[in-house]
Every structure is written in C-alpha cells, then in structure tokens.
Amino acid sequence: MFRRRHKSEDAVEQLAEDAISADETADDVEGSADSESETPNDVEDSVEETEQDPADRVGLPPAPRPDGPWDDSELESPNEGRVDLGGLLVPGVEGMELRVEVAGDAIVAATLVLGNSAIQLQAFAAPKSEGIWSEVRDEIATGIRSQGGLVEEEEGPLGWHLRAQVPVQLPDGTQGVQLVRFVGCDGPRWFLRGVISGQAAVQPESADVLEQVFRQTVVVRGEAPMAPRDPIVLKLPEDAQMVADGGVGAPEGEASRFGDASLSPFARGPEITEVR
Template structure:
C-alpha cells in the first residue's frame, strides 16, 4: 500500500532548495559556517552494517522497492507511503502494524558528515516548541529521542515520542524518523532498524547543493487509488525535523497487485 501526502513543510523545503545555487558539494569549503558550526565536522563513519551506497551493493533491487533515489527493503505486511513537495517525492514511510519509520536522503559534502549538525538543529527546533530531547547512542549510532508536543484528537495537548536516527554516507545523508511503538519499545523497533540499515541510497553523479533532498519516484508497476484526506499544518523548526506528523493517516494511494 502506498500513501501520498502533500505537506506545507515539504513544499517550503522544496521551494528553498530550488532557490539555492546548484554547486557540487565537493567544492564546498570544509570551514564554511552554518547551523551547528560549533560541532566538529568529521568524516563519515564506516558503515559495515549499512545503510548502503548504490556502488556498494551488487543488485540494489533484490528484495527492495525501487523508489529511484532510495531502494527500500520490502517486508511482508508493510505499508509504504510517500511524501511530496510540489510535484517531487522526497520521502518514504514504511508502516508496520503500530510502528513506522520515515526515510529521507539528502545531498552532503563528500568528506564531511552532517549528522552532528542536523541533530543539533532538530534538538533546537523541538525544544523551542516545548519538547524534550535526549541524545543517546543507540543501535544505529547517535540518535535523538524526543518528546514532541502534539494536539490530541480531543483537542488537548500531549506529547509524542519519536526517535531521530541518521547516517552519513559518501556525498549523502540518510535520516530516519521512528515513531509509534517502535519509538517507545525497543523490542518493537528491531525490524524498522533493519529496514533503515538495509536501505540503499542512490545519490547520482550530478551536482547538488548541500542538504538538497534526493528526489524519489513511484515504482513503475504501482497502481494508485486515492483515499481520504487530512488537514495539513505548518511545522516549525529545522527542515530536518519533519516526520513527527507522519503518524496521522494522510491522503493515501493504495497499491493494488
């Protein structure tokens, strides 16, 4: 099952990206100032267990769904939703029972990891909204475990627990947002974590500005039937802090096989 949502936050992100100067990330100076500049800019860590670059996998399509910029592992019983910014698909969310992981890939410098900076941006955005952040070293490396303020169905305020994970690759950065039971019960997150690890990123050789989203596509054989809608709301904070509101069932497109 494929879901399709059109978020204002994603649209704003795409608009900002389209106005950025298109330069090769390899040409970006290592000491260029930016958000979180006080963090050391380190080379990407080794990834012996993934996620994988397309050059590291013999056949990325084997056992995975081809979304163009991402090859997402296929798991029995999963629902796959996509996030759009304008006409571009920029993220995919895998839903398994009462848990989900959103996957989104971005361009990044070749010799610099950006996950440290991104964690800081996400943490700042959430705490400014009144949320709580805990930075811990988990099964996927350093991650943020957040309690994010949300409006409950009855109109009262509450908190939603979300895990932000990320991995730096060669000229790309993959962010994951784990939500639902997988964010609060470690035993429920194992399969979602494995999906994140086994995802393949296709960065491409073309020039991209740092942090531009790597655009995705729908599978060629997907047949789509639109379903109901949900009100979209603006989301403040870092462009990387999206994913919190993906738990709500949005306008969906159902795959029929």
C-alpha cells in the same frame, strides 16, 4: 493510496522542519615515569582537554558503515529484495505498507508502516568530505526544546540518535506528547534520516525490524551536482497501486531548509500506498 494526515498527526513533522537547517582530537597518553610528576593543575588541564565540545563534532568525515545503510555503488545487486523508489531502494518486509510522500510534483520521502510502528526515510545531498548528522541532531534537539518538548541524545544500535517527546495537539483539542526517535547516517555525498514512530519508538525491543530496514536501505545519489542538504528526489515504483482518499492535508508553501522545495520534511502530503 492518496491520503492526508490529520493536523494532530502532522505536528511532529512540522516541528522537525523548524529544527533542521541549512577532528575530534585526543592527546596520546604515554605511560612513562613523567606522568607521576604531574601537578594537580596538569591533571585538571588534561581532563578539560578530553571533554567533548559539541562544536568539535561539526565537519567530521562520515563514520564507517559496516552494516549499512548502503550506497548503490557498494552492493553487487542493490535492487534485489528492495522496492525501487529512484533515490532510495527500500527493503521489502512482509506485511508492510509503503507510503511515498509528495511535495508539489516531487516525491521526497517514503514511510514504511508495519503494524503499530513506522519509519520515515528521507535522503539528502551532503558534502563529500564531511558528515552532517551531528549538526542536524543538534538542530533538531534545539527546535523541539524551543517548542517545550524533551530530547535525549543516546547511542544505540544505529549509532547516535535522539529520543524525543514532542508536544502535539490531540484530536479533542488538548495538548499531549508523541514519542519519536530520530536516527541518521552520513554516506558518500548523502545523508539518510529516519524517524521511527509508534510502538517502536516507545519500546526499543519492538524496533528491530525497522532498524534493519534503515540499515538495508540503499541510497542512489547519482552524479548530478546538488547543493548540500537538497532532498534526493524519489519516484513511484512501477507496480504502485493508487486509491484516492479524501482528507485534510498539511499546510503547503512552507520552505524547507534542506532545499527550495515547499515541504516540511516530516509533513505528509498525498500518499501512494503499496502493500506487500
């Protein structure tokens, strides 16, 4: 279904574009008698050495993914039970509405809507030897705070994520906030980002299905050379049903820091909806 989201609904996505842009070590602790002879200064220095510096999180290798998301090379039948969007294989859920999001001639993101909740999925190229999610989290948080929003970093079922209250303009022109949750995962030469919104962002107990969708998504990176942070382009499923629906779209021509495509990574363009 071709649609465009109202400006008030696009505010969160536009803020996220501004936020996203281009070995933690520890000393072994020996239980020897020497530890009893430590001076107060020695203890203080030891505590300082164990405190985590945000800069130390940049350039870390991708974390293990025992429960997904998956690379297409890791599964025997990656297409089974999933909608083939080319760069992403998205698990099918009963009652879901799947919207693909277009920038120019390229499809670069997919949003799965289920009831009053949704998760937007977008994959990017990443360096082979290091993950970028820690760095991206910091950039998202900085961008939202600069707009007057609130951000809290938490560790949850999908690892470290951001829970944010983002300022938005309501339909009546007044200012409000929208609650969203940013999740991410580093894979082999790719990074998958998810944005959970609606009821699932407000009530964590309602997010189980969408979290499973994120875990069971398969990224098809391909072997073609790509610059880090370039979006992995998607395609329409063969049985997609398209229905025109007029509306006001998001501004075009805004450069994404993940690549040269004119796209706000969270701004929704025309949509092709598949109802399962």
